[in-house]
Amino acid sequence: MCRRRSSWSDPIAREGLRADIPGMNRRGLLLASSGVLAAPALASAQGLSSGGLQAQQGTSVAGGWRLDVLARWGDPVLSDAPAWAPNAPDADAVSAQFGWDAELLAVFTPPRATDGVPRAVVAVAHPGVDPAMAYPDGRDRPDVSAAMQGVSIINLEKRGRAWVLSSGGYQSRHLGARTLCRADGPAAEQLGGAINGIYGAGAGCGTADRLLLAESEASDWTNRLPGRITAAQGWVVEVNPFEPSDIPVKRTALGRAPQAIAAQVSPEGKLVVYLAHQTGLARFVSAEAATSPDALAAGTLSAARFNGADVTWAPLGADAWQDLPAALAQAGARPLPAGASLAIVADALVVGAPGQGATGLRGVVDTSRVTSLLPAGMAPGLSALTGDQRGQLWIGNDAGYGYSSTVMTPDGRPALVMPRGARVGGLGLSPDGAALFTCIRTPGAEPGRSYSRPATRWPDFTPGTPPRSALVAIERG
Known part of the structure; x- marks a missing residue:
């Protein structure tokens, strides 16, 4: 749970979380002795909600912590990737490298x-x-841009106390414009057999050894790549993260283009996927057990109806997948703002949004209980959520022009302050629980800035070298 040092005025925020979500408490993280991530302290922590921290050229981490840069724009994803050449980009080269943006x-x-x-x-x-x-x-350069976007799956390993990129890891690969996919579910026959390309995957999650990618509607790519973007783009794509030879599957039963996605296995063993649209929150429950390879081929969709502290899940029609946003609106779902985030924390679904804070929904049956977790003023630019091993909430807070985006601890203090123009690109805990992974997105990209005149040249700070998005880890020591 994330809070300021002063008491909250909302009694649900003060007491409800401790009662409703096991493992969460009101004290923030305790210093851990077994390598579990512990909340750092930063002297300049005050004032985030009122104005934020002034923009800076580099990064700052809390005292006693360190920042490790794991992979940057242009670093190799495939072992045979050529050296980064930003002044002369080539589609073949960039398709084997870490992309320009990162989340x-x-x-x-x-x-x-x-x-x-x-x-x-x-x-x-x-x-x-x-x-x-x-x-x-x-x-x-549309062809180069198409090759640069997509998803990188990379291998990390721990050497000593630090996580590092594992060169030539078995699972490492780049999914994008050249990736062969297939479709299943109600639109499979319409889309045909082989499908080329994954575009605009700006959201995703992992559960039950599955990676789920939420393709956007790809309208930006439609204009840049005339004729290449078809009805086969804009779906939830399932990927086996451990087996590069498996063909990604576009799961059409889940509808099109959610802006955020989260998933969990229900107590009954079904796969439950939550899909955030601007017209409301949807839930998909698989017809088969989560252990089935094709659990997401068929299931039931329902809409979240909020009524005070309760949410009821209203079943949607069998054809709701065809236009899920319209089906949600017709079912009376509560609209969600642009930029909504979803995360599973201690078996609860956490829904966050800029300017609205975060709430938790516990239960995957017909009714869920709503708990206020984070007041809107605590993180006005809330853009990312994750839970630690103690079931407490770490958040990303994107800032406006002139201020720095931050990763904030469960007690409301900055663990990482980002460079000028950067945004928080997702959050996730390392397998050993000792490090927090995140991406520093698009550093230097302030309004009016350019490749040759960025707002910062982080992380290299070399004259003539552009700033680079990066996957990083923050850890004690």
Whole structure:
């Protein structure tokens, strides 16, 4: 749970979470002795809700903590990727490299190897490419941009006390414009057999050894790549994060283009997927058990109806997948603001949004109980959520021009302050619980800035080298 040091005025925020979500408490994180992430302290923590922290060229971390940069724009995802050449980008080269934008989607723990080295498989989305910041002349190169976007699945391993990129890891690959997919569910026959491309995957989650990607409607790519974006784009895509030879599946039973997605396994063993649309919150419950390879091929969709502290899930018609936003509106769902975030924390669904704070929904049956977790003023630019091993909430707070975005601890203090123009790109805990992964998105990309005149040159700070989005880890020590 995230709060200020002063008491909350909302009694539900003060007491309801402790009662409703096991493992959460009102004290913030305790200093841990077993490597579990513990809340850091930063002297300049005050005033985030009233104005934020002034923008800076580099990054700051809390005292006693360190920041490790794991992968940057242009770093190799595939072992044979050529060296980064930002002044002369090539579609073949960038399709094997870490993309320009970066947003952490999910962290998976692979089976432990015989050498005993802790490892992680991490999925990072590259939702878009801004030509002004990505190319020296500011002119778009649509084929190169299409190859640069997508999703990187990379291997990390722990060496000593630090997580590092594992070169040539078995699971490492890039999913994007050239990725072969297939479709299943009610629209499978309409979409045909082989499908080329994953575009605009700006949201996703991991559960039950599945990576779920939420493709956007890809309207930006429709204009940049005439004729290439079809009805086969804009779905929830299921990927096996551990097996590169498996073909990604576009699961049409879940409808099109959610702006956020989260999933969990129900007490009955079904796979439950939550889908955030601006017209409301939807829930998909699989017809088959979560252990089935095709659990997401069929199921039931329902809409969240809020009534005070309760949510009832109203079943939607069998054809709701065809236009899920319209079906949600017709069912009386409560609209969600743009930028809504979803996360599963201690078996509860947490719904957050800029300017609205965060609430928790516990229960996956016909009625869920709503608990206020985070007041709107605590993180006015709330953009990312994750829970730690103690079931407490870490958040990303994006700031406006002139201020720095931050990653905030459960007690409302900044753990990481980002460089100028950067945004928080997702949050996730390392498998050992000792580090928090996040992405520093689009540093230097303030209004009016460009490739040659960015607001910062983080992380390299080399003359002529553009700023680079990066996957990072923050950890004590």
